[in-house]
Amino acid sequence: HASLCIMEKLDGRPAGFAFRSYESWAEALAAVEAALPSIEAYGATTFWARHHARGLRCLALEELKRDAAAFIALAEHADAAWRLMPRYCDGLRTLLERVEKVKARLPAALRPRLEEKAAALHGEGLRGLEGDMSKLKVWLAQAGALPSKSREGALSATERSEE
Numbered sequence: 001h002a003s004l005c006i007m008e009k010l011d012g013r014p015a016g017f018a019f020r021s022y023e024s025w026a027e028a029l030a031a032v033e034a035a036l037p038s039i040e041a042y043g044a045t046t047f048w049a050r051h052h053a054r055g056l057r058c059l060a061l062e063e064l065k066r067d068a069a070a071f072i073a074l075a076e077h078a079d080a081a082w083r084l085m086p087r088y089c090d091g092l093r094t095l096l097e098r099v100e101k102v103k104a105r106l107p108a109a110l111r112p113r114l115e116e117k118a119a120a121l122h123g124e125g126l127r128g129l130e131g132d133m134s135k136l137k138v139w140l141a142q143a144g145a146l147p148s149k150s151r152e153g154a155l156s157a158t159e160r161s162e163e
Contacts, residue, residue: 001049003035004056019056029060045080054080062098067105068114074099075118079125088136096133099126 005017022028032053039050054077061070078095085091106114118126140146 001035001039001052004031005052017052019052019059025060025063028056029064032057032060045076046084051077051080051084058098062102065105067102068110071099071102071106071114072118072121074102075122075126078129079122082125082129082132087132088139092129093133093136096129 004020006020008015008018019028020031022031036050036053036057039047039053043050054073058070058073058077061073064070074095078092078099081092081095103111103115137146
């Protein structure tokens, strides 16, 4: 973990972790691939160091446009994050948006197989995350906290589920 992250400080006190700077996303990915096996051997999927390392791996794969690998990595990350992070938080919302964005870029011929693989490996967390974010979207729409187009879609989904 120390090879991937640094401790940020605020007023001289530890305030959180940030990723180290790398010359390129390829270099960041290589650093993660070197560190992740040791981190995975040490802790569960929700272990904080593993979560940080997996997050950097996802970012690198996304930026390198390695969409098939990024989709599966994001599915794993989303599954673990759903178990680790507070329900309905912005971090989970943006993570699901990233999963959907990468999924939309997948070639049509590969998408069904990759979706099946993600569901088989990480389905419980993905389904839970999607369900929680659907609820969140409805709540935000009801509170008027979404743009009108998003609000209409969320409310119509609610109306359909009430029928």
